[in-house]
Amino acid sequence: MTALLDMDRLLDDLEAGLRRKLEERGVTSPALIGIRTGGVWLADVMSKRLGLKEPWGELDISFYRDDFSRIGLNPKVKPSSLPFSTEDRDIILIDDVIMSGRTIRAAMNEIFDYGRPASIILATLVDLGARELPVQPDVTGRVLALQSHQRVKLRGPDPLHIELQETGK
């Protein structure tokens, strides 16, 4: 498992994938947005690796979650912070893990409340499959097939590492 989750390699792959995708789309000055918390750490890393001058933004999707009617409001919500308008911008949306796709749906709804972006590229460090919504990353560091009792979590920010958790079920 350790070799599979080598962080430097994952980040190298994510960066290479992003560069390819930006070139393919002809995007020269993307605006980077990370989803709290893991995605924000990754936004910081990728912003440096891609040499972006503009500060990245961070989203807290608590006000857009679709499970509010089941569990109530996240008690640890923090303000979102986008230091730019999303209107007509090419956005890179980045998160640590994609599974059901619900977080990304919420994040895209939130982004549109800041303005209508020209395009969004979705990048995730790890793709665990198990999708419940038709949302797919454009770029991913690694696709992982976990057993039903396993979870992964990005820890950070310094150093970034991926933790494999056994839920015991």
Place this chain on the structure above:
Amino acid sequence: MTANDPSSSSLQLTADGQLRHFLTLDGLSRELLTEILDTADSFIEVGERSIKKVPLLRGRTVVNLFFESSTRTRSTFELAAKRLSADVLNLDINTSATSKGESLSDTLLNLEAMASDMFVVRHSQSGAPHFIAESVTPGVAIINAGDGRHAHPTQAMLDMLTIRQHKGGFEGLKVAIVGDVLHSRVARSQIRALNELGAAEVRVIAPATLLPRDVESLGCTVEYDMVRGMKGLDVVIMLRLQKERMEGALLPSEREFYRLYGLNQEKLALADPECIVMHPGPINRGVEIESAVADGPQSVILNQVTNGIAIRMAVMSMAMGGQMAERNRKLAGRAEA
């Protein structure tokens, strides 16, 4: 039904400690008060976006049930509900003193038939929101928008948010509440919140005729002389002179009150140079506060209004979320059984 019923805190929290009604600050922990303030901080950011709306209460119906008129409080509750994407119904119901009890029950029956999800209640009688929370259908959240002389918890919390924004926290703060404490529901909620959040000293400054008899037991010190009381203050909260609530001759005259307890630049200069000036509005200029102070650099009165929307969004979404989470747990429990 009494305003100080100890069951208030259990009534307004779910078994998991989530808010499900917001009736009083009594019994709410520092952690929960801080959670309300933190959540409101996030809603302030929403208010700065081009689209100032989030979908949390989409499809829910919020009824502003005002048995006592208050334009500012009602309009900030209305705006808060709309920014949470709720449908809002405003009902101003003026009742005569004799028919209050009866009309309250009748009104409730009618509103329940409209499948409302939340009542924001303002009532001249202490304990009315509590009474409604006890009798309403499970799943409906009640928010107290001011009841009699008892409590005005959203006003107190927006004041706490304003203080935290300007002072960074509550540790070591000396705060004075000046004026008509006797008739003020806000003062009671403020004293409670400031003590729970860890302010160093809460001082009330007022003539003896405008203080409740048990005032020290609320958790504050008392000062009758404003010149002495202003010294070393970090925050001064002016209360509105509740002219409409004055029964009998509690004041010699407005001019006399202003001379002794009005906030002017001279008195403000006695406080800490960084002292902020607050007022819940509407201001009686020249009765409680001098215009130069109300509009001056130390005044944060208009910040309070902006913060009022964010605080109301926070408690409305937290209470509605608590109600829905509780209903969901009950359904899950029934499915297992």
